[in-house]
Amino acid sequence: MTAPANIDGATLHSIELEQAILGAVLVNNSVFDIIESKLTASDFFEPLHCEIFDAIAKVRASHGVVTPALIIASIGGDANQVIVEGMTRRRYIARLAAEASVPRNALAYAKQIREFADRRKILATVETMSFGIQGNQPAADIAGAGIELLDEIAMQASAGSTPQVSLREANDKSLARMQHGMQNPGKLAGMSCGLRGLDSKTGGLKRGELFILAGRPGMGKTALGLCIARATAEAGEPTFFSSLEMGDVSLSDRSLADCAFERNRPIPYYDIANGTLNDAQAQRVIEAARQQRDWPLKIDPAPGLTVSQIAARARRHKQTLERQGLRLGPVIVDHMHIVRPSNRYSGARVNEVGEISAALKGLAKELDVPVIALAQLSRALESRDDKRPTMADLRDSGTIEQDADAIIFVYREAYYLERSTGANAEQEAARVDRLIDAKDQLEAIVAKQRNGPTGTVHLFCNIACNAVRDQEGI
Structure with a gap:
């Protein structure tokens, strides 16, 4: 040119x-x-x-x-x-x-x-955007294409600045981390997600790692993701929540219901949305809002973003924080299956999801933050008697399993019990008895963990209040 x-x-x-x-x-x-x-x-x-x-x-x-x-x-x-x-x-x-x-x-x-x-x-990108203006293309399309092209340059520059290290240097880092753990018994290697059971299993949210929270609709993915966001922000970790599916007010309703939660006096988030509260309940919600007012949780409710656009927005927020002497904590994406793919693999869904997964892992390493991506599972599991998810249920792409440092499946037996009926009176009675026991149970199934054990963590969950807690704390 x-x-x-x-x-x-x-x-x-x-x-x-x-x-x-x-x-x-x-x-x-x-x-x-x-x-x-x-x-x-x-x-x-x-x-x-x-x-x-x-x-x-x-x-x-x-x-x-x-x-x-x-x-x-x-x-x-x-x-x-x-x-x-x-x-x-x-x-x-x-x-x-x-x-x-x-x-x-x-x-x-x-x-x-x-x-x-x-x-x-x-310069070529500027020229392309200029042609878009001359061609009377929508401003959003022009800006979106420009962001994607420019962000590719920014990401490559950031990756190029990652220094190579010798084995000796890597060993020194390993020993320093080991000594820190020995001197601070019980201290997590990463940030606490606010749930002791999950922290114990995973060691916390570690910088540079990609965590996948996966489940079928209604299992509580967003509830768990938002509870983690609320806990990290309450602990003072600046948190970035890219909400592609839900608006900011809807997330706020859920966060308020969670913060105001009392087991014997729950306030469902839809009552907050509809205003069907008494004065005492309204006062509790107002107090919850007061508690959350200064928490460093940034919500980005823009829909239809590409990974490059999410990365650009998270990067700008990181730079803003750094000017204030702060460091960005978790980046949460809800959810990765509605992230808009680039045109590179247009129509090839498996490749599109693989590209998104790899880009989210790259974002975690580039920004040196934990990235928590919510993901849908294949509906094929609905046809099984045991509907607990397995790795084979990851939707559209096996590369998610390769890219993720940890994969946590979210499962609520009560969801299926509420939507079934027994074939006879005896089976119906057994279903109701089991529903009573499972009503507030959520299983966080750690199916993969690159640097730790797998297994199931049993949690309390009031789905109507978006409240997830350790069972022993309820």
Whole structure:
């Protein structure tokens, strides 16, 4: 692309840098090993340089060594093509090698070439958005496409800044964590989710990890997710809740009912929504609102977002917190199966969900926060007698199982008991007796945990009040 008149081309590319890095690789293959993860052929401004770098990568992969002769041979008949008067491709490649000197910091050269490439991508995005305006496209579509493209640059830059560490350095970190645990017995490795049983099983919410809360509709996924959000915010951990399914007022109703919950005097969230309360109940809800007023829980109720858009919003919130000297805590996404996929795998649902899952894991690592993603399960389990979920019930994609650090299935037997009837009087009596026992029970089934045990945690749950508690605390 050509630079706009008001932008100096020197801020967008450097032919000299590109020639230097290509020549260095041709005379010293170890340079390629240093820069391989930082550059792709498309990062070069000059088309011939793109072609040469692509040939270098292919020759390195197939032969293990790169020489000017091998690169010229890989180009084949095109090597004799004249690129400027008196200069063929063959002679140009030979000249790059002949005039090369290995820079002391090849990595810095590669990073600057990538920086130029990112700037050109930003300009191209601006141009695309300008065409959208000229074409009278909806502003939301233009902005959405721009955010997705720009966020890709931001995420790649963040991933590129993650330092490599030696085994010795990693060992030092492991020992420091071990010593901290020995000096602080009973202290969680991560943030408390507000439920002792679940904390004991998982070790808390750890930064950089992806947690999946999965279940069929009505099982209490949002109830558990919102209770965790409320507990972390109450503990002072700034929490970001991306609510793709439910509006902010609906979440507020549930949070107020949860905060005001008393087992013998429950206030269902739908009574708060409808205003069907007496004065005493209203006073309890007002007091719950007062308690929550200063909790650092940010709700983003925007629907139809892509992972890139969620990431951009969470990243902006993180930056705002950092300016205040604070650190972002959990990011909760409700729920991942209604995250809008990118156009990359349009129509291929398995690949779309896999891309979303991988991006959420990437977000956890990039922002160094726990990401808790709620997920739907396949309706196939409804046909089984035992409807407790298994890994096979994860909907649309097995890559969720690969990407997640922990998978917790949410199951309420009472949901199914309430919707069934016994075949005869004896079975109906047994169903009612079992319903009485299971009415306020929720099973959090830790089906996968990369760094800990699996098993079932039994919790108390009043679904009408969005209240989830440890059983012994009720």
